[in-house]
Amino acid sequence: MATDALRAQIAGKWQSAFSRLNRGEPGISGLLSFSEAWTIAADFLQPRDLADPAPKKEHDMQEVRGAFDTLSKSKMLPMLLENFLESMRKQRYLIEREVDQFMSQYDSTEDCQYIAGLVLRLVEWYKAWAPIPELGYTILSAYTLAFHTQTFSILPPSFASGFKALVASTLTLIDSDTLPTWAHHPALAYYNPKRPDVPLWSAFDQLGLLDRYESLISSVCYEHIEAHIQETCAGKWGEPMLARLREWMAEKIVPWMIMPYARGARNTDEARSMLQGIGSRFDFHVCKTLSDLRTKEIFDIIVDYPDSLCALQDLKECLQRVDQRTELVQTLRKANKKRLLHPGADTKDILLQYVSIIRCLRIVDPPGVLLYKVADPIRKYLRERPDTIRCIVASLVGDGESGDSLVDENEPIQPLQQLQVEDYTDPNWEPEPIDAGPEFRTNKPSDVISTLVSIYDSKDLFVKELQVLLAQRLLSIKDGNFERERRNIEILKIRFGESALQVCEVMLRDMTDSKRIDQHVQSQKSLSLHPTIISGHFWPPLQSSTLTMPGQLKELQDEYSKQYTTFKPDKRLRWLPQLGSIKLELTLQDRTVSADVSLLEAAFIELFSEKDIWTIDELTTRVRSIDRISAAKALATWVDMGVLKAGGDSVYRLLEVAEEVPTSSSAAAIQHLPAVEEVPTIMTVQQQQAEQMKVYWKFIEGMLTNLGQLSLDRIQSMLKLAPGYDRTIEQLASFMEAARREGLVTVKDGVWKLNR
Amino acid sequence: MKVTVKNWHAIAQWRWDTGTNEDEGDGEGDVCGICRVPYEGCCPSCKMPGDDCPLIWGECSHVFHMHCLLQWIGTAASKQQCPMDRRPWVTAERKVNHSNGR
Structure with missing residues (x-):
């Protein structure tokens, strides 16, 4: 079968294999x-x-x-x-x-x-x-x-x-x-x-x-770094940590890293270049871990500001390396929502924290993109709080009651900054940061007060509130020293502008004028009455009452009015009897009582000098239409001082001779009285509104009976026809919701009907 | 019992004596016929009310802010007449006892 050619080929192969193994040795000795x-x-x-x-x-x-x-x-x-x-x-x-x-x-x-x-x-x-x-x-x-x-x-x-x-x-x-x-x-x-x-x-x-196991080894190192940061940095905001961590990396971790990552290195330069890649990965991890940690703690860091300044600077540096800005914003927003923006928090505290947030985020992110994103919900929330303006204004004028002022004393006083149109001819113009939202403006007001005021659309609200506050303060001043208020107004003028505070200026001038007028009047005739004479139109509306002063008090008023008219022939005085205070000395048979009291209280005790026993009704008739509650309260003041004694049938008796150790019954009466009064005064505005709303329930019930079912809008527009109805649709909605909870009505797809 | 007033810090509000009875109503709502600002306020060119921006009484019984009226009189169109009744403007003399009169 095998052809000759094949045989020859095999023989050739064999020969070459043999010669290769035999290596040209004689015989087969090579093979051996x-x-x-x-x-x-x-x-x-x-x-x-x-x-x-x-x-x-x-x-x-x-x-x-x-x-x-x-x-x-x-x-x-x-x-x-x-x-x-x-x-x-x-x-x-x-x-x-x-x-x-x-x-x-x-x-x-x-x-x-x-x-x-x-x-x-x-x-x-x-x-x-x-x-x-x-x-x-x-x-x-x-x-x-x-x-x-x-x-x-x-x-x-x-x-x-x-x-x-x-x-x-x-x-x-x-x-x-x-x-x-x-x-x-x-x-x-x-x-x-x-x-x-x-x-x-x-x-x-x-x-x-x-x-x-390369990734496993680096994960070990990552975990070690995390544990170290957790241990050394958590809760420590008072000192710069990032630099220290980097030092720690260089001292401790790098020598370790040489083993797994720079094995072949012959000298330090080589080792350095080998470690560069992994080193920067670890450095990134350090920044990431630290910024994660600080992000988690951010709310408390802000609470601790300015003691936590170093932590904020660390965070700033980390954020430049690690892109965690979104996380920071989200975490802070969540923390704010949970810990700050709830009904339990004081408005003042919210404002304080807001100011701290402003300051802190300006450190972390000077352009203010983060701040803008975080501040938005806070501002919205503050706008809904009724007393926000009052709080801001109180801190503007340096409310002495609380130590923490929103305004940094060292901050230069400057006019409120308004939003400016972007100036495109500015050679230093820079585009907005890439993560800025559509509403973001680079040149937003940067000082704290401007930011606070910009919560509201107009500063008029502030000026009004300021006026009220100033009025309260000025009217309560007794010693005629209002230098502090004057100083405050001067400062605020710089901020709000001269014209906005014109009204306050008039109020202050009224004060100086009153002082001057009083000096003149006293020089003509010495009176123990020292009024503050105000220009009614420039003061906030003051509660008016028709209290008529009795006896010598009335005489005093009239005498003063007469002197005033002599001094200023074209002017007359109108007393605001419910305001002010009076210092009296009562000379009784066995003692003298000195008291600083309100005008109503003074009026009552003056009446008691006419006769010793009065009923509340008699008293209120004499001073003209004072409601029983405030009358009882005023009398209780005297009862507390042991000048009057409350008997049955709301009769009060003057104690010409002091009663030793009030008997249990009178003590009970003293304590009983306030308790009775408290109840109506506690009633909140909301409660009062709810009471009034019950009247309108009859209307609603009627229209739902006649028309079957109605939407909230229809109910509102029909109620507007009812006399004196002044509720907003939101108030109506909450009322209807309350009615639904009581099972009176049901709602489906926004349509209300009676529950039968 | 004898009550002695040691010191009384009261609050009062001044108003111009324009002849209307003080006890009727609250006396507010009387405005200058020229600028429509209450008498106790001040004319548009003033900032301080009261003595700095006084009233002026006319023989015709009309009362204006003095600055308002002077400005009016200064214009040629006024022909020196009271803007309310077009009678020649004559400023009334005010006397101290006048206020007790009407």
Whole structure:
């Protein structure tokens, strides 16, 4: 069958194979020497069992080298390598056996010293099986690759966690002097006792673990950084932490990093360039962790401002590196909503915190984008609070009651800034920051007061509130010293502008005029009456009453009026009797009582000088239409002072002679009276409105009966026809909602009907 | 019992004596016929009410802010007449006891 050509080809092949193996030696002596060399080489490379107690077979290195030389000449080295790898595969069970042993120890104890032991043992295997280096790089790397592949396939899944624990324990070397258990391993102990991990790292490298578990190693480091930051920085806002952390990184972590990340480095420069990539990743992680931490704490940091200034500067620096601005805004908004913008918080506190937020976020983000995003809900909320303006104004004029003023004393006083149209010819113009919202304006008012005032659309509201506050203060001044108010107004003039505060100016002038007029009147005729004469149109509406002063009080008023008209012929005085205060001295039979009282109280006691026993009704008739509640209250003041005594049937009697130790009944009466009065005064505005709303319920009930079902808008427009109805649709809605809760009505798709 | 007033800090409001009875109504709502600002307020060119922006009484019984009226009289169209009744403007003399009169 075989053709001649085929035969010749086979013969040629055979001949060439023979000559290659025989290497041109005479006869078959070359072949024999090759066979001998193969046996020696194969035996030399045979992977042996380390656990085999039999002594290691000694090879004549000269002989072995010769054998390899022979094989190399015959170009049979690849065959030898294949043969070697094959026998490695066959011997694999030897390693597997030991790995299992170590791993079962680890699994039962969770002690990473067994992992260290395993790693070091594997290195021993690796070294024992390695071919001699003369065979060349190709064979060595083929061997290394094969060995790595085999060990990786042997290692069980739990090795990863053990390895992680082991790496983590090398990090603890940085901080503590106590060595981990694995450091006592004989293979490590002889090395520098301070750094027993150095040989361990080279073992990792030899086994290819560094490449395989790279992400695991860096995650260990990340976790270490996180734990460190958590431990050192949490709640510590008083000192700059970022610089210290970076120092810590350079001192502690970088030396550690050299082991896994810069192994091949021969000098510091090389090491530096090798560490650059991973180093900046870790630095990023430091910033990220710190900014996460500070973001979480931001609300309390702001509460602590200005003590937390350093933390804010850290945060600013971190945010430049890490893009966490959105998270910061969201966290702060959430915290504000939860902790600040609820009914339980005082308006003043909200304002204080808002001002702190303004200051803090200006540090973190000078252009104010973050502030704009955070402030929006606060401003909306404040706008809904009824007493916001009052609080702002009170702090503007430096309300002495509370120590915390919204306004920083050191802040220069400047006019309110208005929103300006962007100036495009400005050579320093900069575009708005990229994360700015559509409403954002770069040149927003930057000082705190302007920001607060800009919560509302117009500053008129502030001026009005300011006027009311000023009026209250001025009218309560008794010693005629209103320098503080004058100073405040001067300051506010700078802010709000001269014309806005014209009214306040008039009020202040009324004060000085009154003083001057009073001096003149007193020089004509000395009176114990010292009025403040106001220009009614320039003061906020004052509650008016028709209290008529009795007896000598009336005479005093009339006398003063007369003197005034003499002084200013074209003017007359109209007394506002419910305002002001009076200092009286009562001379009774056995004692004198000195008291600082309101006008109504003075009027009553003056009446008692006419006769000793009065009923409330008689008294109120004399002073003209004073409601019983305030009358009873005024009388109670005197009862408390022991001047009057309350009897039954709202009769009051003057005590010309003091009663020793009030009897239990009168004590009870004293305590009883206020209790009766309190009830109606406590009634809140909302309660009063609810009471009034009940009247309108009849209307609503009627229209729902007649028309079946109605929408809220219809109900509102029909109620407007009812006399005196002045509710908004929102108030009506809440009322209807209350009615629904009581089960009187039902609502479906915005349509209300009676519940039957 | 004897009540002695030691010191009384009272609040009062001044008003111009324009002849209307003080006790009827609250006396507010009387406005200058020229600027329509209450007498107790001040004319548009003034900032301070009261003595700085006084009233002027005419023989014709009309009362204006003095500044308002002077400005009116100063214009040629006024022909020196009271803007209310077109009678020649004559300023009335005010006497101290006058206020008690009407």
